[in-house]
Amino acid sequence: MVELDAAQLPFALLDDAGRDQLCRGLDLAYFEPGEIILEAGQAGEAVFLVHRGEVAELDTAPQEAVRIGHYTEGDLFGAISIINGTSRYRFQAERECLCYLLPKALFQQLCKHYPAFHDFFRQSLAHKAQLLTQKRADAGVTMAGFMLAKVGECMREPLVLAATATIEQAVRQLNACHADSLLVEGDRLPGMVTKTDLLNALIEQRLSATVSLGQVAQPDLVTVTPQQYLFEALVRMTRHQVARVVVVEADKVVGVVELTDVLSYFSSRSYVVSLQLEQASDLDALAAASQRMPELVRALMAQGVKLPFAMDLLAALNGRIVEKAWAFTVDKRHDDDSCLVVMGSEGRGEQILKTDQDNALILDDGAQWSNIEQDMARLTQTLIALGYPPCPGNIMVSNPEWVGSVTTWKGNIAKWASLRDGDSLMKLAILLDASAVAGRADLLECVREELFERCAHDELLLSHFARAALRFSTPLTLFGSLKKPQHGIDIKKGGIFPIVHGVRTLALERRIAATSTLARLEALAEDGRLNRRFADDLGEALALFAELRLRQQLARLEVGEEVAASNQVVVQELSSLERDLLREALHIVKDFKQRLSHRYHLEYT
Amino acid sequence: MQRWIDPLRRAVRRERDRRRTAATPYAWLFQPYLGDEWVALAWRLGTNATPVSSTTPAVTLAAIIARGQRIMTSRSWVVTLTDDVTPAPCPMQRRHELLYAPDAVVPGNRSSFATLAEFIGNRPLVGWQLGQGLAALSPRLRRSLGFELPNARVDLAALHQRYLRRLHPHVDATTDFTTALACWQVDDAPSYDLRREAVAAALLYLCFQRLSRR
Numbered sequence: 001m002v003e004l005d006a007a008q009l010p011f012a013l014l015d016d017a018g019r020d021q022l023c024r025g026l027d028l029a030y031f032e033p034g035e036i037i038l039e040a041g042q043a044g045e046a047v048f049l050v051h052r053g054e055v056a057e058l059d060t061a062p063q064e065a066v067r068i069g070h071y072t073e074g075d076l077f078g079a080i081s082i083i084n085g086t087s088r089y090r091f092q093a094e095r096e097c098l099c100y101l102l103p104k105a106l107f108q109q110l111c112k113h114y115p116a117f118h119d120f121f122r123q124s125l126a127h128k129a130q131l132l133t134q135k136r137a138d139a140g141v142t143m144a145g146f147m148l149a150k151v152g153e154c155m156r157e158p159l160v161l162a163a164t165a166t167i168e169q170a171v172r173q174l175n176a177c178h179a180d181s182l183l184v185e186g187d188r189l190p191g192m193v194t195k196t197d198l199l200n201a202l203i204e205q206r207l208s209a210t211v212s213l214g215q216v217a218q219p220d221l222v223t224v225t226p227q228q229y230l231f232e233a234l235v236r237m238t239r240h241q242v243a244r245v246v247v248v249e250a251d252k253v254v255g256v257v258e259l260t261d262v263l264s265y266f267s268s269r270s271y272v273v274s275l276q277l278e279q280a281s282d283l284d285a286l287a288a289a290s291q292r293m294p295e296l297v298r299a300l301m302a303q304g305v306k307l308p309f310a311m312d313l314l315a316a317l318n319g320r321i322v323e324k325a326w327a328f329t330v331d332k333r334h335d336d337d338s339c340l341v342v343m344g345s346e347g348r349g350e351q352i353l354k355t356d357q358d359n360a361l362i363l364d365d366g367a368q369w370s371n372i373e374q375d376m377a378r379l380t381q382t383l384i385a386l387g388y389p390p391c392p393g394n395i396m397v398s399n400p401e402w403v404g405s406v407t408t409w410k411g412n413i414a415k416w417a418s419l420r421d422g423d424s425l426m427k428l429a430i431l432l433d434a435s436a437v438a439g440r441a442d443l444l445e446c447v448r449e450e451l452f453e454r455c456a457h458d459e460l461l462l463s464h465f466a467r468a469a470l471r472f473s474t475p476l477t478l479f480g481s482l483k484k485p486q487h488g489i490d491i492k493k494g495g496i497f498p499i500v501h502g503v504r505t506l507a508l509e510r511r512i513a514a515t516s517t518l519a520r521l522e523a524l525a526e527d528g529r530l531n532r533r534f535a536d537d538l539g540e541a542l543a544l545f546a547e548l549r550l551r552q553q554l555a556r557l558e559v560g561e562e563v564a565a566s567n568q569v570v571v572q573e574l575s576s577l578e579r580d581l582l583r584e585a586l587h588i589v590k591d592f593k594q595r596l597s598h599r600y601h602l603e604y605t
Numbered sequence: 606m607q608r609w610i611d612p613l614r615r616a617v618r619r620e621r622d623r624r625r626t627a628a629t630p631y632a633w634l635f636q637p638y639l640g641d642e643w644v645a646l647a648w649r650l651g652t653n654a655t656p657v658s659s660t661t662p663a664v665t666l667a668a669i670i671a672r673g674q675r676i677m678t679s680r681s682w683v684v685t686l687t688d689d690v691t692p693a694p695c696p697m698q699r700r701h702e703l704l705y706a707p708d709a710v711v712p713g714n715r716s717s718f719a720t721l722a723e724f725i726g727n728r729p730l731v732g733w734q735l736g737q738g739l740a741a742l743s744p745r746l747r748r749s750l751g752f753e754l755p756n757a758r759v760d761l762a763a764l765h766q767r768y769l770r771r772l773h774p775h776v777d778a779t780t781d782f783t784t785a786l787a788c789w790q791v792d793d794a795p796s797y798d799l800r801r802e803a804v805a806a807a808l809l810y811l812c813f814q815r816l817s818r819r
Contacts, residue, residue, distance in 0.1 A: 028676040028804060030811050052792070098792075098808075101675070 008074060009577060010120040018114055025106040031055075031093040038091040044081025046101040050074065053097030057481075058090040068481040070094075075576045079121045082107055151233050152226030154262065155247045155255030158183050160190065163214035167198055170213055174198075181244055183253060184217040190253060191217030192246065223248045224257070231309060233257050238274050238316040277320050283328055283382060290321050290386045294557055297352055301550065307352075307543045308518055315349030315516075318342075319437045322359070325386055326438040329379045337367035339436050339443040340379075343395065347433035348500070349516045350546065353553050357388040358395045358430060360402040362409055362443040376403060395430060406443055410450045417454045420464045428455065428465065429501065432508055435515045445513075452511040462509055466600040469502040474590045482583050488568035495545040498589050499538055502596045506530070517542055538592060541585035548574075548582070611736075622752035631722065635755050638727045642672045643759075645807035646732035647799045649705060650741045663687055664713070664742065665705040667799035668724060669807060671731075676807045682724050683800050686713035686745075705799050718749040729757040731810045732803075733782045736760060761785070761806060764813045772816075785809065 011019060028051070031037055037048060040060045048055070050071050057069030057077065068089065071077050081087035082104050111118035159182040161170055170193060174182060183190040193216055201207045201216045222240045224233045226247055233245050237259055247255040273296050276289040293314070300310040319342070326340050344358035345351040361376060363369065380398035384390055397403055404412065413431070416424035432451060436444045455461050472493035475483040483489055500517050507520040510527050514520050518539050525535035552566040571579060597603055623635040647667045669681040685707040702710050711717040732738060735758050743753040765785045766778040779785060782802075786793050791808045 025679045027679050030674045030676075030808070032674075032815070103679075 010076070010117050013116040013120060014110065014114050018110060018117070022102065022106070022110060025103060027101040027103070029099050029101050031097040031099065033093055033096050035093045036090060037093060037097070037099070038078055038081060038087045040087055040090045042081075042087050043085060044078050044083075044087055045104050046078060047076060047082065047104075047107050048078045048091070049076050049100040049102065051098040051100055053099075054094040055097060055099075056092050056094045058092055060090050068477070070481070072576065079107065083121060149230040150226065151224050151228050151230055151247055151257055152255075154230050155226065155257045158246070158253050158256045160185055160253075161213060163191075163212060163217070165213050166210045167201060167207065167213065167216065168209040171198060171209075180258070181256070183246070183256070184213045186214070186217070186219070190221075190246075191219045192221055192244075193217050194244075221246045225249060226254060229309075230257070230262060231305075231313070234262055234274070235312050235316050237262075238313070238320060241278075241320075274317060274320070277317060277324070280324060283325075283385065286321065286324050286328070287386050293317065293387070294353060294554070297550070298554060301547075301554070307547050307550070308539070311350055311352060311516075311546075314352055315346075318346060318351065318354075319435075321386060322383065322388075323438045325382045326379065329382050330375055330438075334367075334369060335439050337364040337440070338362065338369070339439040339441060340397070341434040341436050341444050343430045343434045345433075347430075347435040347515050349435070350500075352546070352550055353557065354388045356391045357383050358391050359383075359397050360395070360431075360434065361397045361404075362447055363403070363405045364440065364443060365405050365407050367405065372403065373400065406446050409447045413447070413451050413454050417458065417461055420461060425465055425468065429468070429504060432504055433515050448513060452508070455508055456511050462505060463600040463602065465508065466502065466505040466596050467602055469498045469505065469596050470593055470602055472497060474498070474586050474593065476583070476586050476590060482571050482579060482586070484571045486570075488570035490567050491545050491549050491569045492567040495586060495589055496542065496549070498593055499542045499545075502592055503538070505596070505600070534588075534591075537588050541588045544581055544585045548578075618753065619755045622755060626752055631750065631752065634722060634727050636727055638729060638757065640672075640728070642670055643729045643731055643810075644725050644756075645669045645671055645676070645803045645810065646730055646735065646738065647802035647806055648732075648738045648742075649799065650738065663700070664745075665707055665799055666721070666742075667803040668721075669800070669803045670728070671807050671810075674811060676804055676811075678800070678804060681800055681803065682721075683707045684717070684721075685710045686717055686721075687711070688713050688745075707799075713745055713749070715749040718746055722746075722750065722754070725754065725756065727756060729759060730754070731759040731761065732806055733761045733785070733809075734780070735762075759810065761809055761813070764810075765789075768813060768816050782806075789813075 011022065014022060026049075027046075031053070037055060038044065040058075050073055052073060055071040055075075055077065056067050057071065059068050069077075071091075077091055078087070111121075159173065159177055159179050161173060161182055161184055163184050163186055165173075165184075170182060174180070174195060181192055181194040184193055191214075193213055197216055197218065201211065202209065207215070222236055222242050222245045224236060224245050224247055226249055236245055237243065243259040245257050246253055247257060273289060273292050276292065277286070280286040280289050296317075297310070297314065300313070322340070322342060339362045340359060341347065341362060342357075342359050345355065346358060357380070361372075369375070376397040380390065380396050390396065395402055409431075413428070416428050428451070431447070434444055434448070455465070472490070475489035475494040477483055503517050503520045503524070506512075506524050506529055507514070510524060510529055512520055512523045512527070514523050521530065521535040521539050524530040525532045530538075548569050549567060552569060556566045569582075571582070574582065619635070623632075626632055626635065645668070649665045663685055665683070665685040667681065667683040670677045683705070685702055685705065687710060730739075739754060739758070746753050762780060762782075762785070765788070769776055769778045769788070776788075779788075782805075783793055786805055786809060789809060789812045791805060791812055793805065
């Protein structure tokens with residue numbers, strides 16, 4: 001009987017009885033260097049688990065066998081050969097090897113009794129990534145409680161009054177129930193009245209206490225469904241700057257979730273940071289809150305939070321930081337005739353750690369702002385002080401080129417669209433990712449509409465625009481295995497950029513206003529432009545690349561190095577499952593590039 | 606002289622046993638083996654504090670079948686054979702049971718030895734200092750079945766000395782199994798795990814086979 005690491009996948013998917021059965025059924029085989037363990041076309045008779053040594057997977061189809069895979073201690077191979085009947089590739093010992101052999105009959109028996117074990121060998125990239133996250137969570141830290149908590153578990157009964165009820169009645173009701181807000185029944189969705197609204201009505205607007213609640217209630221509610229994660233409710237509260245969200249199911253109010261409820265449900269750092277952000281009344285306090293972001297990122301990663309969720313929360317928090325920086329720096333009267341936008345990865349909500357600031361200012365036509373240059377220079381300096389390094393390409397509001405009225409921006413777009421040179425296309429791409437963080441968001445929509453109008457139907461422009469996605473080669477060898485240079489592969493050029501830019505091009509063509517790549521993928525799948533499964537795989541691949549890069553960035557941050565340049569991933573340092581995932585993800589990128597190439601006729605460019 | 610006398614004596618005994626068992630169900634054990642399987646053995650007799658003798662009250666034995674370069678750990682047999690003469694529970698038997706975690710503890714009677722003989726068959730036996738172990742086991746076998754194991758034997762200790770002398774003439778050959786494993790870079794096995802010790806013995810034999818082909 002053999003002792004196996006029970007925590008290792010896929011054995012972790014078996015129960016004790018299954019593992020015992022497995023250990024009792026394993027044999028041990030020795031292979032000399034160069035010996036063929038499993039020949040291409042040969043029927044699979046066993047699954048091989050490498051105990052010592054190295055095995056190469058070779059594609060024998062071309063005239064000269066090409067190495068496409070590499071297996072070392074703890075790696076499994078041969079299972080697919082059993083499932084498919086024969087082996088597609090040759091497996092050859094590179095060094096002397098000791099392999100445990102799981103006989104075919106036992107393997108099939110285990111597959112039959114343990115569906116999860118069976119699925120491991122058939123799963124898609126998304127499933128493998130899920131397993132990896134789960135494994136990491138099991139290995140050290142418990143799965144984040146707040147990732148599992150649903151809104152339905154935390155909501156409270158809504159306090160409802162008729163729209164005809166008076167302010168006086170509302171105050172009595174709030175005091176009686178020890179609540180801070182109540183819902184006012186309206187025609188469709190109800191409105192909301194908070195204690196602050198009532199105070200404002202009585203003191204600021206000098207309304208009488210007998211005035212009906214219908215006149216005071218806020219009609220715009222921030223809503224969630226009971227099935228959504230509590231985490232998402234927190235993101236919505238942060239994004240909309242409210243302290244409560246209304247829980248709606250089938251157009252009917254079923255509850256309310258207060259910020260304090262969320263706090264009592266989980267006392268996590270995400271809340272502490274967002275609270276610190278909200279309470280920051282000066283730049284020093286804001287800087288202190290902003291400096292805690294890497295700590296929050298580490299905590300989220302350690303708790304096994306899926307990257308898209310983490311990105312969502314961090315984007316909301318980053319948005320609030322920039323918005324507050326704007327509020328501290330710029331006179332409030334400019335809020336009504338200008339819009340501060342963040343662009344690039346920040347605009348897409350994909351900047352997890354602060355790498356640089358890409359921002360611009362859109363002014364309403366006819367807006368008067370005398371000392372705009374000084375104000376914007378101050379805003380850039382403020383953001384630098386808050387930890388956002390300056391943009392190397394000078395795409396910042398301190399650069400007058402990135403400040404202009406709506407008409408100026410429209411003119412710029414027209415100019416860039418007609419020029420179509422590399423610089424113009426890059427500027428269009430940056431602007432396409434713009435997201436409003438302060439001031440009037442409709443100004444950005446106006447500019448974006450012009451961008452769609454100019455570019456969405458221009459096939460030639462789209463073709464030029466898409467070409468950048470093919471600029472960097474995918475780090476795969478000719479026959480599909482991972483390239484393994486000593487210094488590592490550039491995950492940004494090889495994986496992230498082609499997906500982000502390719503999806504951006506498709507979004508431009510389909511006039512999709514969403515800026516995050518995942519939201520764009522969702523919209524493209526809804527639209528039918530991308531196959532749902534392929535869109536999911538692209539999303540998972542992007543999340544994997546981002547996670548691998550984030551790990552490098554956090555490691556660099558740990559030793560006090562700059563995070564911006566940490567895009568190199570050394571394949572040799574990854575676990576076998578991660579290598580496997582990376583290879584599959586890069587294949588998806590390669591496939592995506594081929595589709596882009598076909599769609600935008602880039603084959604001969 | 607002793608070097609020649611012992612094998613001669615064993616050959617004579619083997620021939621006598623073969624003739625005696627010719628009409629019994631054990632006759633096939635004396636047939637020459639023509640396959641490519643062999644059996645790796647590891648054992649513990651008595652304890653360090655107790656001298657080993659034919660009346661040692663407990664023997665734990667691990668046997669693993671190997672075919673070519675494949676060690677079939679799924680076809681292994683680890684048992685503690687107790688001496689049915691010694692009143693149970695004997696502390697040494699209990700000690701073996703706890704220390705070596707055998708699959709079963711069985712009385713060292715005819716049925717158990719018959720099972721052992723069936724399991725091993727007429728395959729060659731491979732083990733470290735095999736002669737010593739079988740010498741302690743043979744009287745019990747003879748008492749129970751009327752013959753000793755007739756199988757061809759490969760003593761790894763002797764092979765170790767031979768290859769060490771041939772390849773590294775200046776190194777003193779040890780009689781310690783663990784040192785020998787380290788010497789040929791074969792995975793060590795914990796002393797309490799007899800099954801893994803048998804696997805280690807099998808791996809060491811595979812290593813010597815490779816050396817012989819060079």
